[in-house]
Amino acid sequence: MKKIKKTWYKLVDRDKYLEIKQEIRQDKVRDKFSSSLMNELSRINNQIATKTSLNFVHSGHMGDLLYALPVIKELAKTKECHLYVKLDEQYNETYYKHPSGNTLISKRSYNMLEPLLHAQTYLKSVKPYQGESIDVDLDLFRALPISNQFHSFRWYFHVTGIHADMTEPYLEVTPHEQVKNKVVIVRTFRARNSFVDYGFLKNYNDLLFLGTKEEYEELHKSIPNLEFYDVKDFLEMAQIIKASRFYISNQTMAYAIAEGLKVPRLLEAFPDFPVMFPTTTNGRDFYFQDQFENYVKDMFDRY
Numbered sequence: 049m050k051k052i053k054k055t056w057y058k059l060v061d062r063d064k065y066l067e068i069k070q071e072i073r074q075d076k077v078r079d080k081f082s083s084s085l086m087n088e089l090s091r092i093n094n095q096i097a098t099k100t101s102l103n104f105v106h107s108g109h110m111g112d113l114l115y116a117l118p119v120i121k122e123l124a125k126t127k128e129c130h131l132y133v134k135l136d137e138q139y140n141e142t143y144y145k146h147p148s149g150n151t152l153i154s155k156r157s158y159n160m161l162e163p164l165l166h167a168q169t170y171l172k173s174v175k176p177y178q179g180e181s182i183d184v185d186l187d188l189f190r191a192l193p194i195s196n197q198f199h200s201f202r203w204y205f206h207v208t209g210i211h212a213d214m215t216e217p218y219l220e221v222t223p224h225e226q227v228k229n230k231v232v233i234v235r236t237f238r239a240r241n242s243f244v245d246y247g248f249l250k251n252y253n254d255l256l257f258l259g260t261k262e263e264y265e266e267l268h269k270s271i272p273n274l275e276f277y278d279v280k281d282f283l284e285m286a287q288i289i290k291a292s293r294f295y296i297s298n299q300t301m302a303y304a305i306a307e308g309l310k311v312p313r314l315l316e317a318f319p320d321f322p323v324m325f326p327t328t329t330n331g332r333d334f335y336f337q338d339q340f341e342n343y344v345k346d347m348f349d350r351y
Contacts, residue, residue, distance in 0.1 A: 050194040055161070059145050065229050066185030071336050073318070074131055078152060080128075080286075082220055083194075084223035085191060085193070086186075087321070088185070088188060089188070089207070091209060092183070092184050092185070092188075092209075092330075093208075094248070095183040095184065096123065096127075096183070096184065096208060096210065096229075099127070099132070099183060100126075100127055100128065100174075101127060102123060102128070102129055102130070102183045102184055103130045103132060103180055103181060103182050103183045103184070104116075104120060104130065104131050104132065104182070104183070104184045105132045105133070105177050105182045105184075105185055105186060105187065106131070106132075106133060106134070106187060107132060107133070107134040107137040107152045107153065107187050107303070108133070108134075108137065108152030108153035108157075108188040109139075109152050109153065109163055110153060110157060110282075110301040110304075111187075111200075111300065111301040111303070111304040112200065112203075113133070113153070113161075113186075113305035114219075114301065114308060115200040115201050115203070115204070115304055116160065116186045116203075116204045116284045116301050117168070117218045117219070117308065118201055118204075118212035118213075118214060118216070118218045119201075119212050120170065120171070121168075121170045121205040121212065121218050122210055122211075122213075123160050123208075123210060123331070123340060124131065124171070124172075126340075127245050128172045129170060129171055129172055130171070130172050130173045130175075130176035131165065131171050131173070131174045131175075132174075132175055132176070132177075132178075132180055132182065132227065133153060133158055133161075133174070133175070133176055133177060134152075134153070134177045134187075135146065135149070135153055135154065135155050135176050135177070136151055136152075136153075136155065137152045137153070138150055138151060138152070138182060139151070139152050141338040145197070150319070150349075151276035158176065159214075159281070160172075160281045161281075161282050161283075162174060163281045163337065164219070164281070164283040164285075164286055164305075167220060167265040167283055167286075168218060168220055168223055168261050169220065173198070177236065184208060185207075186207060188207045189203035189206070189207050192206060193199050193239070193335075194206070194209065196323070197321060197322065197323060198323065199214070199323060200323045200324050202215050203204070212281050214327040215327050215329065216308075216310075217308060217309055218308045219286060219305060219309050221283065221286045221287050221290050221293035221309065222287060222290070223287060223289065223290045224284065224287035224288045224291040225291075227256070227277060227288045228288075228289065228291035228292070229253070229254065229291070229292070229293050230256035230275075230292050230293060230294065230296045231252065231254055231255050231256065231293050231294060231295075232257075232258055232288060232289055232294075232296070232348075233246075233249075233255060233256065233258070233259075233267070233274070233295075233296045233297065234257070234259045234263075234291040234295075234297035234298075234300060234302040234305075235259065235263060235267055235297060235298050235300075236259060236260075236263060236297075236298060236300045237266075237318070237345060238297040238298075238300070239298050239316075239318040239320075239321070240298055240316070240318070241298065241316050241317060241318060241319060241335060242333055243319075243336050243337060244316060244335075244336065245332065245337060246270060246271060247266060247270035247271065248341055248344075249271050249274070249344065250270070250271045250272060250273055250274075252275065252344070252348065253273070253275060254277075254280050254293065255271060255274045255275065256274075256275050256277055256288070256292075257274050257275065257276050257277070258277055258279055258285055258288060258289075258302060259300075261266050261276065261278070261304065263311075264276045277308050278313065282301075285302060285305060285324045286305045286308075289302070289305055289306050289311055290309050290311060292296060292311060293312075293347075293351050294311065294312035294313060294314070294347045295311055295312065295313040295314070295315065296313070296314045296316075296317040296351050297313075297314075297315065298318065299316070299318045299321075299322075299323070299324050300314065300316070303315055304324075307324065307327070307331075309328065310327075310328050310330070310331075311349060312328070312330045312331065312350070312351050313326060313330070313331045313332075313336065314331070314332050314333070314340070314343050314344065314347065315331070315332070315334070316333075316334065316340075317333040317334060317335050319335065326331070
């Protein structure tokens, strides 16, 4: 009935047409917010309010998992927190040249990530999920009836009702003892900004790439003085980033590490899905080439 009225008022009463159009939009939003989702959010809130030990589960991607850590760290101030990771869950999208294909977190990826998670003192335990009872399903962020094109940290704020200070570090590592004072670069084939080119970096020294070998070889063509380091796991990656002069990357899991450490950092902003940006004054994000080059010069001058 509302759709018929909408069509009629579009012809005879513009204000009434806009009113009904808004009502229809709000009805669609409410329809997405099912009773089962409401009940699950209430259950999570109750578990957080009443329990002193909480089990969390997350399926990935790895960057999404890392962005959930500020909420867990906040809750760990008063509760014992255990993190379980679902492995080999399939995602219904295939990303361009993603190392794990359409798998959210593969066993290999988990093995790389696990040492970094174990290094976090606020996590009482970290294990692959094997059917344990779960208090907080962090994957619920995908089911929320809202656009998820906003700051990734906040996805989990709205699942748990807990807000964390996004300016505080959420990763704890010691700096790498051998690989240090480098300008660390990671640029995946995904989430690239077509407005920028990294080629000008060939005019700078001490550039180190930490992504995959294929990603390195592609970037090395325009930056011939770029070095490559094959990390043994993501704890070592974090230690190198912690010991770096500053960090540059696009929107990727490695950036989640740099953001978690709050090191000086530059983020290649992704116009299609801008869900991350630096939260401290020693970080910048950029969309355009002039900004990128100016920020790099400023980072070299400051650090």
